[in-house]
Amino acid sequence: MKTSIVLVTYNFEKWFNEFFERIHPILDKREDVELLIVENKSTDRTAELFRKLLLEDEVNSTPEDIWNSTLLKNTHLYLSSKNTYFAKGNNIGMQKAIENNSEYVFLLNQDAFLKDGALEKFEKFMDENKNCAS
Numbered sequence: 001m002k003t004s005i006v007l008v009t010y011n012f013e014k015w016f017n018e019f020f021e022r023i024h025p026i027l028d029k030r031e032d033v034e035l036l037i038v039e040n041k042s043t044d045r046t047a048e049l050f051r052k053l054l055l056e057d058e059v060n061s062t063p064e065d066i067w068n069s070t071l072l073k074n075t076h077l078y079l080s081s082k083n084t085y086f087a088k089g090n091n092i093g094m095q096k097a098i099e100n101n102s103e104y105v106f107l108l109n110q111d112a113f114l115k116d117g118a119l120e121k122f123e124k125f126m127d128e129n130k131n132c133a134s
Contacts, residue, residue, distance in 0.1 A: 001032055001033065001034050001097070001100050001101060001102040001103070002030075002032035002033060002102070002103050002104065002123065003032070003033050003034075003102060003103065003104040003105070003106055003119060003122075003123060004033075004034050004035075004036055004093070004094075004096070004097035004100060004102040004104070004105050004106070005023075005033065005034070005035045005036065005106045005108050005114075005119075006036045006038070006090055006093030006094060006097065006105055006106070006107050006108065007019075007035065007036070007037045007038070007093070007108050007110060008037075008038045008040055008086055008089035008090055008093065008110065009037060009038070009039050009040060009042065009046055009110050010040040010041075010042050010046075010083065010086075010110070011042045011043060011044045011046060012039075012042060012044075012046040012110050013042070013044040013045050013046050013049060015110055015111055016046065016049050018113070019110070019113065020072075022113045022114065023035060023114070024072070026114065026119060027072065027073050027074050027075065028073060030074075030119075031074070033074060033119065034074040034075065034076065034097075034100065034102070035072070035074060035075040035076070036067075036075075036076050036078070036093045036096050036097060037050070037075065037076070037077045037078065037093075038078045038080060038084070038089040038090070038092050038093050039077065039078065039079045039080060040080050040083050040084055040085070040086075040089050041080050041081065041082050041083040041084075047079060050077055050079070051079075053071075054070035054071055054072055054075065054077055055068060055070055055071070055077065056071060062079060063079075064079045064080060064081040065078070065079070065080060065081050066078070067096060076096065078092055078093070078096070080092075090107055093105075093107075094107075104122070104123060104126055106119065106122060
């Protein structure tokens with residue numbers, strides 16, 4: 001993978017639809033980009049929405065604490081059995097990105113959305129500045 005986008009979610013329900021409306025075209029267009037979602041034991045309907053819409057699992061039989069492939073192209077979901085909080089959730093996602101040989105990891109907050117071309121600008125900057133990290 002060129003770039004892994006890591007998204008840690010907690011009570012993500014209110015952003016769910018808009019996030020996927022915006023990220024879907026990026027994933028559709030780019031074979032070399034993946035979305036790694038760490039669902040951090042939300043107390044709203046976030047996990048239920050992920051199971052129903054990304055996994056087609058209405059009986060909640062999806063195992064926790066492992067990476068699951070989803071119906072959305074290049075998207076994987078980790079349903080945590082406990083809230084690992086933001087930092088450890090990102091570490092779980094970054095470890096998966098490393099395992100997938102991603103060149104870059106883009107940490108995306110759940111209430112932020114990528115503008116058109118933003119990922120390409122990030123990758124171009126990183127390609128031109130190999131000693132940089134942020």
